[in-house]
Amino acid sequence: MKEQIAQAVSHFEELLRQQLERVDQLEKVSASTDYSTLSPLVIGIIGGDGIGPLLVQETRRLLDLLLQDDLNSGRVLIREIEGLTLERRLEWGLAVPPDTLDQIKDCHVLLKGPTETPRGGTLESANVALRRELDLYANVRPVRLPEKGIDWTFFRENTEGEYVLGSSGIEIPGKLAVDFKVTTDTGTRRIARAALGFARKRGKTRLAIVTKANIMKKTDGNFSRLVHEEAGSYPEIEVDDWYIDIMAANLLNPAIRNKFQVFVLPNLYGDILTDEAAQIQGGVGTAGSANLGDRYAMFEAIHGTAPRLIEEGLGAYCNPSSLFRAAAMMLDHVGKTEAAKRLDQALEICLEIEKRLIVTGDRSGACCTGFTDYVLQTLQRK
Numbered sequence: 001m002k003e004q005i006a007q008a009v010s011h012f013e014e015l016l017r018q019q020l021e022r023v024d025q026l027e028k029v030s031a032s033t034d035y036s037t038l039s040p041l042v043i044g045i046i047g048g049d050g051i052g053p054l055l056v057q058e059t060r061r062l063l064d065l066l067l068q069d070d071l072n073s074g075r076v077l078i079r080e081i082e083g084l085t086l087e088r089r090l091e092w093g094l095a096v097p098p099d100t101l102d103q104i105k106d107c108h109v110l111l112k113g114p115t116e117t118p119r120g121g122t123l124e125s126a127n128v129a130l131r132r133e134l135d136l137y138a139n140v141r142p143v144r145l146p147e148k149g150i151d152w153t154f155f156r157e158n159t160e161g162e163y164v165l166g167s168s169g170i171e172i173p174g175k176l177a178v179d180f181k182v183t184t185d186t187g188t189r190r191i192a193r194a195a196l197g198f199a200r201k202r203g204k205t206r207l208a209i210v211t212k213a214n215i216m217k218k219t220d221g222n223f224s225r226l227v228h229e230e231a232g233s234y235p236e237i238e239v240d241d242w243y244i245d246i247m248a249a250n251l252l253n254p255a256i257r258n259k260f261q262v263f264v265l266p267n268l269y270g271d272i273l274t275d276e277a278a279q280i281q282g283g284v285g286t287a288g289s290a291n292l293g294d295r296y297a298m299f300e301a302i303h304g305t306a307p308r309l310i311e312e313g314l315g316a317y318c319n320p321s322s323l324f325r326a327a328a329m330m331l332d333h334v335g336k337t338e339a340a341k342r343l344d345q346a347l348e349i350c351l352e353i354e355k356r357l358i359v360t361g362d363r364s365g366a367c368c369t370g371f372t373d374y375v376l377q378t379l380q381r382k
């Protein structure tokens, strides 16, 4: 037993050392990319696993139309990135094979299909690794349901919390297991500023901090305190604290849910709450997600690879709306605001107004390609 404890302690010491090194890196201020100066702007597209390649292929059809002029003139380049498949990751024993990571880092922004992560074992999620490698610290997830007065934007911290050491826990087999949750001051302050800055820019007046600071006193306690500190520079924004359990209930409570505007929350709570919020909007197939850093940005669906659909032979019936919305967020992020608006409007027509074709995830509804045709036709109508 003594030996097992000693091993665990030295493992912990190494983790602490690595995390303090990460803090040193974080404290070095980095400049933000100015997309308007890039020529060509390079968009990398990554298929992923399961339904991913189909979703990405269909989204590309929309991009090809929306960016037609920029693609023809060479101002924008769409580059397909190969090799981020589960087979290759298992072969390398790495979340992202190094040659693939090099290709990814050569792009400015990325549009990515979902990737699969085996449960247990030590292979880290490709999402988590990419968010870390590209320092994509703000996971921005909008959820709107206009007829119910819902207009929420979640700012999920994307590089810390339970995720940062989620594959580096300690186990004494047959006895116990310990995982770690890490938050840093710099990491918390920057997600707070991202959420507050967004609120100011969009004229939002309320920010909800969501934690479980009554239980996780160090990590969540600091998270809340530091967000309040940063909010001192945004006096026009009213900041409230909520616990994750009651917030999960509040999102379902019609009496108060439409009062919430912007949320800021640690990684795992953000993961869970945004699936719930997306379900309220119409399902996880309907919500887009932006992973933003100072240098890179990656846009993806909020859902996974849909292994059940694939197993049942229903892969072709997957809903591409989540990745379409992510593509609109990407266009907006790189300054292609007109194209972003066109796509958002077309999606609103197809998903909320006309609903001529509905993807239901089974043979009773539209298939992924059929729905994409519908969006393309809608785009071409105007």
Ligand code: IPM
Pocket: 115, 117, 125, 127, 128, 271, 301, 302, 303, 304
């Ligand atoms: C998400 C996903 C990922 C996460 C998985 C695929 C690692 O659920 O983007 O919300 O947990 O962050």
Ligand code: MG
Pocket: 271, 272, 275, 302
């Ligand atoms: Mg999730």
